[in-house]
Amino acid sequence: xxxxxxxxxxxxxxxxxxxxxxxxxxxxxxxxxxxxxxxxxxxxxxxxxxxxxxxxxxxxxxxxxxxxxxxxxxxxxxxxxxxxxxxxxxxxxxxxxxxxxxxxxxxxxxxxxxxxxxxxxxxxxxxxxxxxxxxxxxxxxxxxxxxxxxxxxxxxxxxxxxxxxxxxxxxxxxxxxxxxxxxxxxxxxxxxxxxxxxxxxxxxxxxxx
Amino acid sequence: xxxxxxxxxxxxxxxxxxxxxxxxxxxxxxxxxxxxxxxxxxxxxxxxxxxxxxxxxxxxxxxxxxxxxxxxxxxxxxxxxxxxxxxxxxxxxxxxxxxxxxxxxxxxxxxxxxxxxxxxxxxxxxxxxxxxxxxxxxxxxxxxxxxxxxxxxxxxxxxxxxxxxxxxxxxxxxxxxxxxxxxxxxxxxxxxxxxxxxxxxxxxxxxxx
Amino acid sequence: xxxxxxxxxxxxxxxxxxxxxxxxxxxxxxxxxxxxxxxxxxxxxxxxxxxxxxxxxxxxxxxxxxxxxxxxxxxxxxxxxxxxxxxxxxxxxxxxxxxxxxxxxxxxxxxxxxxxxxxxxxxxxxxxxxxxxxxxxxxxxxxxxxxxxxxxxxxxxxxxxxxxxxxxxxxxxxxxxxxxxxxxxxxxxxxxxxxxxxxxxxxxxxxxx
Amino acid sequence: xxxxxxxxxxxxxxxxxxxxxxxxxxxxxxxxxxxxxxxxxxxxxxxxxxxxxxxxxxxxxxxxxxxxxxxxxxxxxxxxxxxxxxxxxxxxxxxxxxxxxxxxxxxxxxxxxxxxxxxxxxxxxxxxxxxxxxxxxxxxxxxxxxxxxxxxxxxxxxxxxxxxxxxxxxxxxxxxxxxxxxxxxxxxxxxxxxxxxxxxxxxxxxxxx
DNA sequence: AATGAATGAGGATTCATTCAT
DNA sequence: AATGAATGAATCCTCATTCAT
Numbered sequence: 001x002x003x004x005x006x007x008x009x010x011x012x013x014x015x016x017x018x019x020x021x022x023x024x025x026x027x028x029x030x031x032x033x034x035x036x037x038x039x040x041x042x043x044x045x046x047x048x049x050x051x052x053x054x055x056x057x058x059x060x061x062x063x064x065x066x067x068x069x070x071x072x073x074x075x076x077x078x079x080x081x082x083x084x085x086x087x088x089x090x091x092x093x094x095x096x097x098x099x100x101x102x103x104x105x106x107x108x109x110x111x112x113x114x115x116x117x118x119x120x121x122x123x124x125x126x127x128x129x130x131x132x133x134x135x136x137x138x139x140x141x142x143x144x145x146x147x148x149x150x151x152x153x154x155x156x157x158x159x160x161x162x163x164x165x166x167x168x169x170x171x172x173x174x175x176x177x178x179x180x181x182x183x184x185x186x187x188x189x190x191x192x193x194x195x196x197x198x199x200x201x202x203x204x205x206x207x208x209x
Numbered sequence: 210x211x212x213x214x215x216x217x218x219x220x221x222x223x224x225x226x227x228x229x230x231x232x233x234x235x236x237x238x239x240x241x242x243x244x245x246x247x248x249x250x251x252x253x254x255x256x257x258x259x260x261x262x263x264x265x266x267x268x269x270x271x272x273x274x275x276x277x278x279x280x281x282x283x284x285x286x287x288x289x290x291x292x293x294x295x296x297x298x299x300x301x302x303x304x305x306x307x308x309x310x311x312x313x314x315x316x317x318x319x320x321x322x323x324x325x326x327x328x329x330x331x332x333x334x335x336x337x338x339x340x341x342x343x344x345x346x347x348x349x350x351x352x353x354x355x356x357x358x359x360x361x362x363x364x365x366x367x368x369x370x371x372x373x374x375x376x377x378x379x380x381x382x383x384x385x386x387x388x389x390x391x392x393x394x395x396x397x398x399x400x401x402x403x404x405x406x407x408x409x410x411x412x413x414x415x416x417x418x
Numbered sequence: 419x420x421x422x423x424x425x426x427x428x429x430x431x432x433x434x435x436x437x438x439x440x441x442x443x444x445x446x447x448x449x450x451x452x453x454x455x456x457x458x459x460x461x462x463x464x465x466x467x468x469x470x471x472x473x474x475x476x477x478x479x480x481x482x483x484x485x486x487x488x489x490x491x492x493x494x495x496x497x498x499x500x501x502x503x504x505x506x507x508x509x510x511x512x513x514x515x516x517x518x519x520x521x522x523x524x525x526x527x528x529x530x531x532x533x534x535x536x537x538x539x540x541x542x543x544x545x546x547x548x549x550x551x552x553x554x555x556x557x558x559x560x561x562x563x564x565x566x567x568x569x570x571x572x573x574x575x576x577x578x579x580x581x582x583x584x585x586x587x588x589x590x591x592x593x594x595x596x597x598x599x600x601x602x603x604x605x606x607x608x609x610x611x612x613x614x615x616x617x618x619x620x621x622x623x624x625x626x627x
Numbered sequence: 628x629x630x631x632x633x634x635x636x637x638x639x640x641x642x643x644x645x646x647x648x649x650x651x652x653x654x655x656x657x658x659x660x661x662x663x664x665x666x667x668x669x670x671x672x673x674x675x676x677x678x679x680x681x682x683x684x685x686x687x688x689x690x691x692x693x694x695x696x697x698x699x700x701x702x703x704x705x706x707x708x709x710x711x712x713x714x715x716x717x718x719x720x721x722x723x724x725x726x727x728x729x730x731x732x733x734x735x736x737x738x739x740x741x742x743x744x745x746x747x748x749x750x751x752x753x754x755x756x757x758x759x760x761x762x763x764x765x766x767x768x769x770x771x772x773x774x775x776x777x778x779x780x781x782x783x784x785x786x787x788x789x790x791x792x793x794x795x796x797x798x799x800x801x802x803x804x805x806x807x808x809x810x811x812x813x814x815x816x817x818x819x820x821x822x823x824x825x826x827x828x829x830x831x832x833x834x835x836x
Numbered sequence: 837a838a839t840g841a842a843t844g845a846g847g848a849t850t851c852a853t854t855c856a857t
Numbered sequence: 858a859a860t861g862a863a864t865g866a867a868t869c870c871t872c873a874t875t876c877a878t
Contacts, residue, residue, distance in 0.1 A: 013862085014861065014862060017862075017863085030330070031329065031330045031331060032244070032329060032330075032331055033242055033243075033244065033325070033328075033329055034242070034244075034245075035241065035242060035243075035244030035245045036243075036244045036329070036331065038846080038847065038848080039847080039848060039849080040846075040847075040848090048863080048864090049863075049864050049865070050848085050849080050864095050865095051849085051850080051851085051863075051864055051865075051866095052862075052863055052864070054848090054849065054850080055861085055862060055863070055864095056862090059848080059849075060848065060849090112328050112330075115324070115328055115384065116242065116325055116328050116329070118384065118387065118388050119242075119321050119324055119325045119328075119384070119387055120240065120241060120242055120245070120325070121239065121240045121321075122240055122241055122245075123240075133388065136388070161397070161398070161401070164382075164385055164389075164393060164398065165378075165382075165398055165401060165402070167381070167385065168378060168381030168382045168384065168385045168398070169374075169377060169378055169381050170381065171380065171381040171384045171385070172376070172377030172378050172379065172380040172381030172382070172384070173373075173374075173377045173381070175324065175327065175328070175377065175380045175381070175384075176373055176376065176377045176380070178327065178328055179327050179342065179345070180373075184373060188370070189370070189373065189374055189377070192370070192374060192409065193374070196405045196408075196409055199405075199408075200401065200405055222837080223837060223838095226837080226838085247871075247872065247873080248872080248873060248874085249871070249872075249873090257838085257839090258838080258839050258840070259839090259873085259874085260838075260839050260840075260841090260874090260875080260876090261837085261838055261839065263873090263874070263875080264837065264838060264839085265837095268873075268874075269873065269874090431858080432858060432859095435858080435859085448748065449747065449748045449749055449750075450662070450747060450749055451660055451661070451662060451743070451746075451747055452660075452662075452663075453659070453660065453661075453662030453663045454661075454662045454747070454749075456850075456851065456852080457851080457852060457853085458850070458851075458852090466859085466860090467859080467860050467861075468852085468853085468860090469853090469854080469855085469859075469860050469861075469862090470858085470859055470860065472852090472853070472854080473858070473859060473860085474858095477852075477853075478852065478853090530746050530748075533742070533746055533802065534660070534743055534746050534747070536802065536805065536806050537660070537739050537742055537743045537746075537802070537805055538658070538659060538660055538663070538743070539657070539658045539659070539739075540658060540659055540663065551806065554806070579815070579816070579819070582800075582803055582807075582811060582816065583796075583800075583816055583819060583820070585799070585803065586796060586799030586800045586802065586803045586816070587792075587795060587796055587799050588799065589798070589799040589802050589803070590794070590795030590796050590797065590798040590799030590800070590802070591792075591795045591799070593742065593745065593746070593795065593798045593799070593802075594791055594794065594795045594798070596745065596746055597745050597760065597763070598791075602791060606788070607788070607791065607792055607795070610788070610792060610827065611792070614823045614826075614827055617823075617826075618819065618823055639840065639841040639842065639876080639877065639878080640841085641840065641841060644841075644842085665867080665868070665869085666868080666869060666870080667867075667868080667869090675842080675843090676842075676843055676844070677843095677844095677869085677870080678842075678843055678844075678845095678870085678871080678872085679841075679842055679843070681869090681870065681871080682840085682841060682842070682843095683841090686869080686870075687869065687870090838878100839876105839877100839878085840876105840877095840878090841875100841876085841877090841878105842874105842875080842876080842877105843873105843874085843875080843876105844872100844873105844874100845871105845872080845873095846870105846871085846872070846873105847869100847870075847871065847872075848868100848869095848870090848871100849867105849868075849869085849870105850866105850867080850868060850869100851865100851866075851867065851868070852864105852865105852866095852867100853863100853864085853865100854862100854863080854864080855860105855861105855862090855863080855864105856860100856861095856862090856863105857859100857860085857861090857862105
């Protein structure tokens with residue numbers, strides 16, 4: 001008798017629909033990568049017909065790029081919050097490391113999908129990959145700033161090296177967690193990583209002094 | 210008797226055909242991942258008809274698994290060679306790091322494809338992924354052995370942690386190279402990584418002494 | 419009151435919108451025929467959303483029919499102008515031929531699209547095709563009248579034959595121009611055509627005398 | 628009991644299958660033009676699945692081009708047969724005209740489809756169109772040869788003009804037949820056309836004498 | 837050991853059209 | 858007078874796989 005409301009034709013609501021599509025796509029893309037993210041799968045998970053997905057996104061490339069973009073923003077805001085500058089430098093570094101570790105435990109889709117895209121080498125690069133690399137460049141800049149702040153006497157070149165190494169460690173630890181699951185204590189390893197990077201920085205600074 | 214020379218290549222030669230298929234598949238899989246590696250694409254690159262691929266390999270899963278297997282073996286033999294135990298421990302560690310760095314510059318297909326597979330989380334895991342994880346376990350065992358050899362007083366638990374961290378760094382640096390190309394000095398970063406891991410091990414050993 | 423100027427184009431203006439849609443549709447239909455004229459293509463070229471096209475036209479069939487109608491009217495008025503009856507009959511015939519030739523150089527969309535539709539034989543005939551055939555019947559009637567005027571002694575049957583032949587030549591020459599481009603001197607060929615038709619008419623008239 | 632043979636899985640026979648596909652495609656394309664020739668329609672008419680059509684033809688463009696090619700060959704061999712050089716020149720001309728008229732009554736698909744393609748002006752020209760224009764160039768060459776044979780004293784330039792006009796008339800008459808059906812006596816009109824062209828040629832030859 | 841041909845399921849995308857506002 | 862959003866059916870084409878030879 002009381003035909004459920006949900007069954008009625010949705011009142012047109014672009015923003016909400018777009019969100020539903022992205023929600024579905026981020027899950028699937030995080031699981032199956034670029035090629036594995038079929039429009040049919042997204043449609044099945046979000047309930048909107050394929051043609052509606054194409055109303056909101058030009059093509060699959062566009063959808064994946066939007067997924068990356070939103071996913072990165074979510075992740076970034078999850079990471080950035082506790083910016084308070086208290087404690088010794090080392091304490092602050094390890095606090096930040098713990099923060100990143102937690103964010104990667106909570107919101108791993110962004111990085112998993114991004115790394116999958118980044119590892120690919122298609123002749124015509126998907127826009128999602130570009131989007132990820134841009135997001136990554138933003139993140140890299142932030143890391144470099146933190147390093148410069150903590151170790152102001154470091155040479156430009158050494159900041160670069162340290163930044164690269166810091167991010168590499170983060171990526172690698174995320175991969176380990178991805179592969180080996182709960183047996184990997186991300187938080188502890190990230191703290192170790194932060195300490196080692198910081199000490200390497202100290203030593204570099206002394207070497208140049 | 211009078212069969213023209215030009216036909217000779219067509220003559221049955223299982224080993225050679227199998228090799229051609231794998232050569233083609235490793236390239237494409239390295240470019241496009243699991244889903245992106247279509248039989249049609251392999252066929253186009255190796256010149257053999259699709260049905261011939263199925264003569265040599267049970268199915269696509271089997272082909273990808275074989276790609277991983279062969280690619281890992283190639284890589285492993287490229288890494289292992291200079292095993293001579295000369296010099297100080299630290300020297301030996303950095304020599305090995307340089308060795309791994311070089312191998313990742315030369316034979317990146319194995320790791321790129323493997324990481325792509327490892328990052329996926331599809332419901333039914335492809336055999337290629339299992340194959341990669343097994344290969345990875347072998348490599349991990351070797352790393353653990355080396356660490357145990359260099360730092361015999363380390364607790365089991367610390368060896369595990371250090372091994373995980375060592376491999377994470379290697380993966381992460383490979384990803385950096387993959388993304389940022391020649392601007393990343395893999396050799397130098399690997400040496401830095403090796404030093405940091407070694408020192409972390411020394412400190413762990415002292416802490417427990 | 420304070421509505422910015424830039425918004426003004428958005429203001430409701432049915433006639434103008436309708437014109438823009440038809441302008442876009444005539445171009446696309448001239449390029450791609452009936453099936454090839456997608457609403458999306460029209461929308462892209464005229465800038466109005468698809469739903470606006472449906473506000474102005476019942477359906478695609480209706481749009482194409484309107485295109486044909488307007489295109490034919492434009493063409494007809496371009497052809498008819500210099501109707502003055504001066505000079506010898508042959509002079510008048512060749513003047514008219516030149517006139518038609520010129521119109522086909524200027525306004526080819528009508529005939530190109532019409533012929534495409536006419537050549538099709540789909541089960542359910544598009545209304546645009548009917549529209550074209552009606553326009554064509556009008557044109558045919560005019561040609562027949564001219565022939566009758568110039569050669570009043572011709573039998574009804576011969577007028578019909580000559581009319582058919584006259585129009586066939588015009589169509590055929592238009593096609594030649596369409597295919598071979600500027601290398602076809604439409605004006606000269608139309609004059610030749612007019613002469614031949616006129617002489618054929620003279621001979622027919624004599625044969626019956 | 629006796630399951631009909633036709634129901635059994637076809638024994639692989641590429642040539643036969645290709646023929647069936649072309650037979651189906653030529654009918655549909657003749658009816659509905661390029662865009663209207665959907666792979667689904669061809670599949671329905673020939674009984675082979677769409678993927679089999681793609682085994683034999685690279686894509687739809689390739690299929691249509693093959694249709695044009697085969698259709699032109701069929702038509703050409705239907706036209707060419709009675710080549711005997713007997714009778715007066717005019718008699719021979721009208722005999723040939725009758726021949727062409729009959730061929731267009733029997734095998735109209737080639738020309739109908741070809742003209743549809745020729746009238747289109749897509750940005751990226753379909754290969755079928757090119758194929759048709761090439762076929763048309765061959766036919767044009769033959770017409771020019773016949774004209775030169777019958778009127779050897781004609782200037783090169785006049786042969787060209789006459790050829791263009793001759794073909795234009797043929798196209799135009801075919802279109803008339805296509806539109807007005809049986810009420811158009813193609814044979815008679817073609818004979819008239821042949822006579823007029825021949826006389827125009829005679830006059831041109833005299834003018835230059 | 838190899839392959840030409842075939843095939844059903846599914847891929848991304850576009851279609852003409854409608855509807856609520 | 859107009860439009861953002863939606864939609865089911867159809868589009869072309871590729872997929873992994875099989876089979877008879």
